[in-house]
Amino acid sequence: MQFDKPATTNPIDRLKVVGQPVHRIDGQLKATGRAKYAYEWHDPNVPYVYGYPVGAAIAKGHIVSMDVSAAKEAPGVLAVVTALDVGERKKGKFNTAKLFGGSEIQHYHQAVAVVVAETFEQARAAAALVRVEYAEEIGAFDLKDAMKTAIKPKDVGGAPPDTAVGDFDGAFKAAPVSFDATYTTPDQSHSMMEPHASIAVWDGEALTIWTSAQMIDWWRSDLATTLDVEKEKIHLMSPFIGGGFGGKLFLRADAVLAAFGAKAARRPVKVALPRPFMVNNTTHRPATIQRVRIAAEHTGKITAIGHESWSGDLPGGQLETAAMQTRLLYAGENRMTAMRLATLDLAEGNAMRAPGEAPGMMALEIAMDEMAEKLDIDPVEFRIINDTQVDPEKPERPFSHRDLVSCLRLGAERFGWSDRGRPASRREGNWLIGLGVAAAFRNNLLVPSAARVRLDHEGVITVETDMTDIGTGSYTIIAQTAAEMMGVPIEKVVVRLGDSRFPVSAGSGGQFGANCSTTGVYAACVKLREAIAQKLGFNSEDATFENGEVRSGNRSVPLAEAAGSEGLAGEDTVEWAKLADSHQQSTFGAHFVEVGVDIATGESRIRRMLAVCAAGRILNPITARSQVVGAMTMGVGSALSEELAVDVGRGFFVNHDLAGYEVPVHADIPHQEVIFMDETDPYSSPMKAKGIAELGLCGVSAAIANAIYNATGVRVREYPITLDKLIGGLPDVT
Amino acid sequence: MRAFTYERASSVEAAAKAAASNSQARFIAGGTNLLDLMKLEIETPTHLIDINGLGVDKIEGTQEGGVRIGALVRNTDLAAHETIRRDYGLLSRALLAGASGQLRNKATTAGNLLQRTRCPYFYDTNQPCNKRQQGSGCSAIGGFTRQHAVVGTSDACIATHPSDMAVAMRALDAVVETVKADGSRRSVPIEDFHRLPGDTPHIETVLEAGEVVTAVTLPPPVGGKQIYRKVRDRASYAFALVSVGAVIQSDGTGQVAVGGIAHKPWRIATAEAELPRGAKSTADALLADARPTEQNRFKIDLVRRTLGAVLTEARG
């Protein structure tokens, strides 16, 4: 299916199943522990053994020699495979740092060996016996230093690194009110609950692999490249995933090590990455340094807006696109954005939930708050004054649908925004209380997505697509889509995901999964409807699918009967034509937060949060709310505690476990409220839905930062806003 | 984790004797700290002596009117005990500020006192650490030191003792009772129990080879307002950046120990004498010899401010 015209009325608009608060169809499996995650596949007849990785002990350099004799002799050991054994390999298309092979060390904890033994404990103990001699080289680990030699890449994910409209410098200088500040965001870790884990089983040249992957086809292709086997020989499955947040978008070392380990040991091998590896072996969200400049008239109308960002990565890597949203979010005739990439020898920087916008909004939306204060205009009003209905860099491109203003107004009303006082003016006992706001913004991305839908003689609809459910609710919204399209109750739908034998879907990433994968299912259902109508001799245009029957004129046939003993199937791929060129598709929202800051210790604790989201049709308010609430929680961590501490001398992230890298715990999260605007966007897809999962994160941390400022009068521009950055500005309590 | 043998001790004396005869042996109590360290091969005992079930798990009154807490009393049970809640509220509050419900169900009184530092370099066997491997160097000095000690440090180690419970015990003048390998008993005031790092940060207490902690006693209740204030980056399940355990009497005198700033709970008699004059002079005296790093200098201010909040609460 080519989606090349805005959607008109279609069966989804019936909203009998889609849009309804349907509980997760896989919820019971998960709550009862029967949903099998990668490491948990266990066939009692299969003699699984265990692989344990060895990571580089240096940040940069070469392996001079390796001594695995002690490891090989350790009890239970079946095989030891080293990076030198497998030698230089081709690297997967989506990997910046190599995952395994060769003598070069590009970052700390890069895999240098895998030890396979009969038990996990034996493998781990033997892994500690591997001796490696390194030749260490000097690396770059400090972004503040490295930014001085940062380069301008040719393009950033298909977009230019720089944009300029009008005369930014002139307008900035000429404006009656202007503001210029620099912000920093730290390196962050996905820290999903389930570690990266894989089971590899060879049968001759054929490899079966259970893993935890957000993108089945990307993993399969890159695994084939890395192992140098034919892609068709690899069967990869990832039906349940315990969180990913972008950390499982790209092939990781667990799959590669399991495959090499299994080959060497001639046994099925399980490999899970230990928690510290998740930080220094896999990817992370890179730190940024961002400069934001805003100039305006006294009325609040922005005349110039500029955003520059610096981040680092390994050679050949990519930058964090933190200035991207500033090209689209606010009006202003004179504009500039620029993004630069420095070389750092830390582990690979890559996508983490809402790459670009998450850290970009952390800076931009504090700057908007600071500028509003300078103008003495309420920050909600300041944002409304500068709303735009067109792409401000290309005014001929309207937004397909943009309702930021309603999000801000409704949120302000519901949250009691008018109670907000001057900075440091409200106190309850030992708590300084403040309110903060920020806009939410994230683009709506469109990726091809395919599915296959079958109808059997019992009237059961089975959907197969390699789409993944990373905890988001994909199983459920796909079942809802098929049920709606085929006119059956959801109980009649079976959804099978995460298997490379199924048609290639959008996968889970960039908040495109829900809209794109359900559209792929929609397209396949259209094909199946046609097949059914054709078989029955109905005109597919006027065939109605309802109550488990297909009806045309006064003839109606139960679907089970229509299927016949052979059953019927439909398969299709949605391709996205040029609609996004003429119309900018984005999602919008507003975050409101109330914080308390302890007047003595500077500890900041969240008291209330509200997100208002305008993201097209909400396919399921339960799963959508869960995405937003989770994103808001992630935003709390990012505002208050999450920071990978870089040892700039030794070149690694020091706090590489969940004790040192502090994500929020239950006690940190108070009442959270989410409101969805009742809207549809026909430009986005026949589902008229857009992404929501990343929108919920974009802006939250800035709203918290702004609330802390409102509570204390202390402005912190370096995330996370820990107490040490506040206490110097708090009143004397001794 | 290396392979190890395991025995269940038949008595405290037998446990002490067995441990003294094997330098590679360790006692296991709740195991919540030891097992983690063994998995990472930070500790590599070849033999474990299980001291659960030896009867040293009771809370009872002492002749002097205080309380004796068995070494194997679980943190949960101790925090919930009526006598502790009524007469030693500081201890109960400190315990509940630590770890999580599940961990406290397992963790024991002795194990808590003997838990090891949370310095991140101590946990990474690729990095030099004098505490883990004597003489290898200290990675923290010059590295990431936000959590580290500001006072009582040495050039060999700047780690903190992470226990909340121990801070309360220190403020309450606890005494640690032990049985040595030769069967003799001794009582060590908690003040002398933990050591400063000096040149030997790997030696953390005065316990001798094989010596078993059997109980911790507290003197008769001292009344007063008993406050434990733990300051941290998130609301729960985090170690203290700074914590203050205090018993404050109505005349403004009292007892105060500080956690998160040194290799042991930090209490200074001359500082305590300043309590009636307020938080500033008390904190100044507590931290007179402080040698903070750039990254943890804030702890100096934080101790003063937290103590201020505690004294305000005590007055209120």
Ligand SMILES: Cc1cc2nc3c(=O)[nH]c(=O)nc-3n(C[C@H](O)[C@H](O)[C@H](O)COP(=O)(O)OP(=O)(O)OC[C@H]3O[C@@H](n4cnc5c(N)ncnc54)[C@H](O)[C@@H]3O)c2cc1C
């Ligand atoms: C995730 C996590 C979070 C935590 N958070 C906190 C926190 O916020 N605050 C806090 O204070 N603590 C915290 N802890 C630490 C916890 O309090 C300790 O792990 C626990 O108290 C140790 O007690 P245990 O009985 O399990 O000791 P074990 O692990 O059994 O033993 C610890 C050490 O003591 C020795 N030992 C034990 N008993 C005796 C004895 N009777 N005589 C001689 N030697 C003995 C053992 O040989 C071992 O060396 C946390 C721990 C974890 C894992």
Ligand code: SF4
């Ligand atoms: S501070 Fe102490 S524990 Fe930490 S690295 Fe240095 S010696 Fe080891």
